[in-house]
Amino acid sequence: MRLASLSLLLAAAASLLLGVSADAVPADGAPESFPGDAFLQLLNKTPLPKFATKLILPAPSPTARRQLDLFRTAALARNLTSLLSPINAFHFPTFQKCELTKDENPVLPFTSPALEDYFTDIFTSIPKLTQRKLALSRFDLFHAHVFANTATRTAGVVFHSREYPAENDKTFPYNLGFCQVGSDEPFDDAVMRRRNLVWVMDSSTPGGSLYWIDMADKTGNADVDAVLQDGPFYTLYETDLGHVLADFYYLNGEPLGVSLY
Numbered sequence: 001m002r003l004a005s006l007s008l009l010l011a012a013a014a015s016l017l018l019g020v021s022a023d024a025v026p027a028d029g030a031p032e033s034f035p036g037d038a039f040l041q042l043l044n045k046t047p048l049p050k051f052a053t054k055l056i057l058p059a060p061s062p063t064a065r066r067q068l069d070l071f072r073t074a075a076l077a078r079n080l081t082s083l084l085s086p087i088n089a090f091h092f093p094t095f096q097k098c099e100l101t102k103d104e105n106p107v108l109p110f111t112s113p114a115l116e117d118y119f120t121d122i123f124t125s126i127p128k129l130t131q132r133k134l135a136l137s138r139f140d141l142f143h144a145h146v147f148a149n150t151a152t153r154t155a156g157v158v159f160h161s162r163e164y165p166a167e168n169d170k171t172f173p174y175n176l177g178f179c180q181v182g183s184d185e186p187f188d189d190a191v192m193r194r195r196n197l198v199w200v201m202d203s204s205t206p207g208g209s210l211y212w213i214d215m216a217d218k219t220g221n222a223d224v225d226a227v228l229q230d231g232p233f234y235t236l237y238e239t240d241l242g243h244v245l246a247d248f249y250y251l252n253g254e255p256l257g258v259s260l261y
């Protein structure tokens, strides 16, 4: 089971109990609040909070900039359909009984090569930008979650790396299911606490910015620290940051695949 799945399940159960749909847009158009609102606001501040390291991405091409504007608009409207190409849907690779995607549906590529290249380049750049602490692999970085945050008018993507550390009686006694089998990633707390990266684009960050998050570097402000989950999993939940729209999946040699919620 993917690490995020339990929280999604709990969120789904909570919304059933409360009798509201997680998809409900507030009728009056008022911004919804999310636990991560204060966290996202801090990413825009100078100096940056200590938990965030800005990673420098190449400037997007003019075409990519235009497509990213469309991506943000579509995300805030909670409908990415117009950006995707169902004709070219494909099945993301599986490994014996391990299915990396959130469901068995085929994933969809972006229609725009510029958009595909932009997000693919983020995946492929992360190992180098993190001094090779994180790697592209089915045990480490292969997926990300797209969210929209209305309070800050932000479209964002949470990249989860170190998804399946190897089970170890002493250091990581957790069975994470089929996808953990054969993991070559020993649990390392110093890396695990920095397993999340957040890409955000609001009206003041055209082209978007990428931050490497240290989950153990708490600020002391409870509103901000609400999203800085503790170890050993240190998961930054996309559901804390906004309305979740889609997952990205990427492995070397495959196109980037999008899976809508």
Ligand SMILES: *[C@@H]1O[C@H](CO)[C@@H](O)[C@H](O)[C@H]1NC(C)=O
Pocket: 079, 080, 081, 082
């Ligand atoms: C999403 O957008 C597509 C076209 O871009 C449209 O056909 C579809 O009805 C929209 N879905 C919702 C739920 O608004």
